[in-house]
Amino acid sequence: xxxxxxxxxxxxxxxxxxxxxxxxxxxxxxxxxxxxxxxxxxxxxxxxxxxxxxxxxxxxxxxxxxxxxxxxxxxxxxxxxxxxxxxxxxxxxxxxxxxxxxxxxxxxxxxxxxxxxxxxxxxxxxxxxxxxxxxxxxxxxxxxxxxxxxxxxxxxxxxxxxxxxxxxxxxxxxxxxxxxxxxxxxxxxxxxxxxxxxxxxxxxxxxxxxxxxxxxxxxxxxxxxxxxxxxxxxxxxxxxxxxxxxxxxxxxxxxxxxxxxxxxxxxxxxxxxxxxxxxxxxxxxxxxxxxxxxxxxxxxxxxxxxx
Amino acid sequence: xxxxxxxxxxxxxxxxxxxxxxxxxxxxxxxxxxxxxxxxxxxxxxxxxxxxxxxxxxxxxxxxxxxxxxxxxxxxxxxxxxxxxxxxxxxxxxxxxxxxxxxxxxxxxxxxxxxxxxxxxxxxxxxxxxxxxxxxxxxxxxxxxxxxxxxxxxxxxxxxxxxxxxxxxxxxxxxxxxxxxxxxxxxxxxxxxxxxxxxxxxxxxxxxxxxxxxxxxxxxxxxxxxxxxxxxxxxxxxxxxxxxxx
Numbered sequence: 001x002x003x004x005x006x007x008x009x010x011x012x013x014x015x016x017x018x019x020x021x022x023x024x025x026x027x028x029x030x031x032x033x034x035x036x037x038x039x040x041x042x043x044x045x046x047x048x049x050x051x052x053x054x055x056x057x058x059x060x061x062x063x064x065x066x067x068x069x070x071x072x073x074x075x076x077x078x079x080x081x082x083x084x085x086x087x088x089x090x091x092x093x094x095x096x097x098x099x100x101x102x103x104x105x106x107x108x109x110x111x112x113x114x115x116x117x118x119x120x121x122x123x124x125x126x127x128x129x130x131x132x133x134x135x136x137x138x139x140x141x142x143x144x145x146x147x148x149x150x151x152x153x154x155x156x157x158x159x160x161x162x163x164x165x166x167x168x169x170x171x172x173x174x175x176x177x178x179x180x181x182x183x184x185x186x187x188x189x190x191x192x193x194x195x196x197x198x199x200x201x202x203x204x205x206x207x208x209x210x211x212x213x214x215x216x217x218x219x220x221x222x223x224x225x226x227x228x229x230x231x232x233x234x235x236x237x238x239x240x241x242x243x244x245x246x247x248x249x250x251x252x253x254x255x256x257x258x259x260x261x262x263x264x265x266x267x268x269x270x271x272x273x274x275x276x277x278x279x280x281x282x283x284x285x286x287x288x289x290x291x292x293x294x295x296x297x298x299x300x301x302x303x304x305x306x307x
Numbered sequence: 308x309x310x311x312x313x314x315x316x317x318x319x320x321x322x323x324x325x326x327x328x329x330x331x332x333x334x335x336x337x338x339x340x341x342x343x344x345x346x347x348x349x350x351x352x353x354x355x356x357x358x359x360x361x362x363x364x365x366x367x368x369x370x371x372x373x374x375x376x377x378x379x380x381x382x383x384x385x386x387x388x389x390x391x392x393x394x395x396x397x398x399x400x401x402x403x404x405x406x407x408x409x410x411x412x413x414x415x416x417x418x419x420x421x422x423x424x425x426x427x428x429x430x431x432x433x434x435x436x437x438x439x440x441x442x443x444x445x446x447x448x449x450x451x452x453x454x455x456x457x458x459x460x461x462x463x464x465x466x467x468x469x470x471x472x473x474x475x476x477x478x479x480x481x482x483x484x485x486x487x488x489x490x491x492x493x494x495x496x497x498x499x500x501x502x503x504x505x506x507x508x509x510x511x512x513x514x515x516x517x518x519x520x521x522x523x524x525x526x527x528x529x530x531x532x533x534x535x536x537x538x539x540x541x542x543x544x545x546x547x548x549x550x551x552x553x
Contacts, residue, residue: 041456044440046449097457106434107441120426124407127414127426129353142353144408150350166411167403189390190401191349191408 001064002027002304003053005101006071011286012297013071019301028055030101032072033080035094042104049107066110067304071282072098111260111307113300118258119281123168126193128279135253137276141196148184151194155181160197162222173223200269203240206285207254207262208299212247215288216240237291246274253279261300308333308374309547313381314340320381323532323540330544333376336368340386351412358415377547378420381529382429385409419550421507421543422528431528432504436467439526442503448496448523451516467524472514474524478535479509480542485535493521500526507546
């Protein structure tokens with residue numbers, strides 16, 4: 001049996017659901033918004049981790065779940081809890097439900113897309129960059145500092161420099177401008193990440209186990225996700241094929257990070273140098289699939305069904 | 308240079324710093340999390356083939372990554388700077404950034420480090436009780452059945468140590484267990500658990516069940532070093548000098 005977790009109308013989950021239905025796979029859905037009708041018990045003993053999941057009145061043995069795909073949103077932000085007092089029992093039970101479910105996924109046998117532990121490498125981009133480098137990818141020259149003079153030196157050395165958040169907090173990648181330099185003193189309050197700009201073609205690679213889907217993105221924007229805001233024109237996407245060597249490297253990187261499913265952000269220069277910026281452990285692949293028709297959701301469904 | 312990184316509240320690490328000073332061939336610096344948080348200047352670079360760190364502390368000490376031979380890392384979390392941020396959201400953002408930064412520079416130090424950081428825990432590994440217990444069973448350690456549900460009262464967690472049982476703490480350092488009087492099978496299980504979880508230094512909680520068998524009840528990557536006494540310090544000093552960094 002396969003377990004899907006999250007909000008059913010969310011695009012990636014919707015796409016995987018459709019694929020599982022099409023292939024006739026047995027699956028159940030933990031709809032976070034119906035948490036009031038769900039429950040879980042987890043038992044750890046010498047025979048391993050067992051337990052029971054209650055989903056909208058139906059009971060399932062955790063031992064029967066062989067594949068899980070989780071896109072849980074922060075349960076504290078669920079619309080159903082908006083009017084709940086901060087310390088209400090309903091809110092606490094919802095938290096416990098999500099907490100126990102997540103704990104089970106950490107130790108569950110079979111295929112879990114993705115376990116929380118391996119996903120955590122994305123919480124520090126410069127840390128993840130060091131893991132990426134271990135897999136043979138080039139990474140952009142990076143400076144993290146709270147010394148404005150070092151940033152100015154870095155910019156004069158590399159010309160174009162970008163800055164972005166270090167943590168998992170989503171930030172819009174921006175190029176450091178002359179106006180930004182005027183407020184550089186602010187970095188004294190918090191070490192900030194700067195990177196040498198790498199020119200080239202953005203390629204998003206989704207790996208699902210051994211399967212690889214590469215999408216080239218054409219955009220003039222520094223951060224193509226915000227191309228319309230930054231350049232007034234949406235990014236264009238097309239499917240591309242990677243060399244066997246590069247595809248294997250991408251699969252190896254995802255494995256190195258312990259990820260069954262990964263969204264790898266590459267930039268390939270005109271000299272064919274391959275830089276890797278980041279690995280997204282919970283990729284919103286629907287954005288790419290809807291533009292290119294690539295079979296990413298089908299691969300995810302296949303992976304889950306094969307577990 | 309050798310480093311002990313810890314918070315001002317970590318009496319155990321500061322005790323170790325006093326003892327380790329005489330056991331190591333080079334200078335040992337005790338650097339508090341609070342010192343790192345206030346007035347330090349940071350330069351951390353991730354290059355094509357190496358990672359660099361240079362920290363100048365407010366008291367004038369300079370920590371250069373390439374000159375550090377070994378680290379005892381007890382930094383559980385960065386100490387928040389006293390800067391006042393306009394909103395809770397900004398405060399949380401900065402906290403996340405600093406945590407991400409500490410993880411990166413600690414990971415990038417090429418020397419031997421006890422313990423190396425992980426994304427979930429700066430001073431080693433963090434697992435919930437359920438995962439520690441699950442992992443312990445894989446090493447042959449005995450555990451009592453453990454249950455968690457969404458319906459539990461209180462925090463929703465049952466205690467892994469039965470009421471009335473006496474908890475014993477041991478410290479694993481490399482392949483040694485302190486105190487040494489524990490049965491060999493229990494020691495082997497603890498050493499294997501530390502190895503499986505990538506910890507050079509691990510504290511484990513054990514208790515004896517009604518049948519007289521030792522049971523595992525939990526672990527941490529920041530054990531009380533004083534519990535291991537001088538023999539533990541000798542072992543840590545040996546591990547620091549043995550090298551084996553990146």
